[in-house]
Amino acid sequence: MCPYRLVLEHVTSRWGVLVLIALLDRPYRFSELRREVGGIGRNVSEKMLTQTLQTLQRDGLVHREARPVIPPHVEYSLTDLGREAAEQVRGLALWTQERMADVERARHAYDEARAAADATRAS
Numbered sequence: 001m002c003p004y005r006l007v008l009e010h011v012t013s014r015w016g017v018l019v020l021i022a023l024l025d026r027p028y029r030f031s032e033l034r035r036e037v038g039g040i041g042r043n044v045s046e047k048m049l050t051q052t053l054q055t056l057q058r059d060g061l062v063h064r065e066a067r068p069v070i071p072p073h074v075e076y077s078l079t080d081l082g083r084e085a086a087e088q089v090r091g092l093a094l095w096t097q098e099r100m101a102d103v104e105r106a107r108h109a110y111d112e113a114r115a116a117a118d119a120t121r122a123s
Helices: 003-011 014-025 030-038 046-058 080-098 100-122
Strands: 062-067 073-078
Touching: 003 014, 003 046, 014 030, 014 046, 014 073, 014 080, 030 046, 030 073, 046 062, 073 080, 080 100
Parallel strands: none
Antiparallel strands: 062 073
């Protein structure tokens, strides 16, 4: 697989997108980020969030800062490269939100045309 495709896959993965967008606002501790990314109707497991953060950290997009205190305090934030990627992802997310009505109309038209074609073939 081409290296840039792999990074694109990481950035646009289900949890990668949400992590990057959340970290645009501010740094988060792990449990805070898990709640933020999980949101309503989505549950991200601890393992999946850990894997996503490690992948984004390896790609140079996320910075992990562990403070040597008791209990341990670990915070995640975006690097400059990560901020740049997150801005791009957020732009796509905003576009999707703004154009959702158009997407719904297109889906409806497609489904109706498909149903009509299926009905014609069945006759």
